[in-house]
Amino acid sequence: MTVDSTPPLVQLQQISFAYPGRRQILEQADVTLDYRQRIGLIGPNGSGKTTLLHLLMGLINPTGGKVLFKGREVSSKEDWRELRRSIGLVFQDADDQLFSPTVLEDVAFGPLNLGLSQEEALDKSRQTLDNLGLTRLTDRITHQLSGGEKKLVSLATVLSMQPEAMLLDEPTNNLDGTIRARLISILKGLKIGYMIISHDWDFLAETCDELYTLRDGKALRSGTECLHCHPHAHSGGGLPHEHPQQQ
């Protein structure tokens, strides 16, 4: 039997975090995102889901624990830069993500920062938009797009950097059924791993294989087979759970 010794893509080890003057939001939580792994992240409002993604990307510093990227602890600025080259974050509000005048310029922003030439960045951006079926939006003004279009373009801005994994913060918020279905099809077609925060359990069941639940500062891991939504006569219905098989 061979043991796979490749370290996971990114890991939060024993991570603790508290905003100044507030209670501990994460307490020695362990989270792992491996290559091509598709993880859903759920938890009540204020449980620290977005905070966890921000910790993974180094936007905030943990009060305890460490972040490992490909098995190495991420500490210096250069380490974080390397991690951000490999992992993209799609913000909850697409307006935070789209700041360039046109869609093409916004999608090319990341590739240009990665050191690609103008021609290469243009090629990469057009190709990404094409892959996502967004070619018709290429020359549109970003702030004039509809909410759904903005969300898909913000996904393109991250994918054009060819990340090894992606973090998505409530991607289905305020999306209509058509755009939501399109997003599901795009995510299912991706060959990279991702972690998605969402309260849309059906969406997570369709796009993810595993699940983390944030509860009392800890991240509990499970499969998505127990992720379902139906009326409950007991108080634990809001959390992932399994029902014993009826004999």
Added chain:
Amino acid sequence: MTFEQFSTGSSFLHQADPRGKLVSAGLLSLVVALAQNMRTALAGLLLSLLLTAAARLPWTKVLRRLLIVNGFNAFLLLLLPLTYGGAETARVAGFDLSLSGLWLAVLITIKSNAVILIFISLLATSTVAKLGQGLQGLRLSPRLCLLLLFSYRYLGLIHEEYLRLHRAAGLRSFQPKTNLHTYKTYAHLLGMVIVRSWNRAARVQQAMILRGFDGTFRSLDTAILHRSDVILTAGLSFAALALTVLELAR
């Protein structure tokens, strides 16, 4: 909030490179603004009218824009003849009106209309994004260019946030009056808009950092000056020179 009312069109001014238009608008408006001579001001106004006609802009919208500046001009036309003083006066309805003051108010009115029309015909015929790129192309401070582009990008959103808050206050029966409660409410609204704008700015900065932004804005813009752009810029620069000669000639 409506932006870029004049930026779409098919006239040659709409197609022209923003760099040439920025330089021309700068030169022309400077000469017109500094003019002390009525001849120069009138020639500037004539040129600006010709440019506006060449841009084929809807006149009703242009006149509506001019109405704003002429509201201020109306005050000047009313106040300067009464307050400017000078030897030459005319007595109207018991008031001594200064002719120099009237002359100055008319000069300011003509010059301000000319400058606004120059800006509308040359600058408003490009999108703000193109103007930002044009300013970058003219090697203006990248920070200032970014400030322009970001202000434009997020001004609408900030305005929407203000409207949302205002609506929420209205739905709780808030009616603005001249009292402390109204002043306090508006102060709170303003404070909240600033806080939210600040938070948004922080999130946008995070989004930029995560996509590799290191302080240098790399652009896809590879705009090349066409022959027509050079001719237009040269022509308008020559017009600015002619206005200067007209101004200096006694």
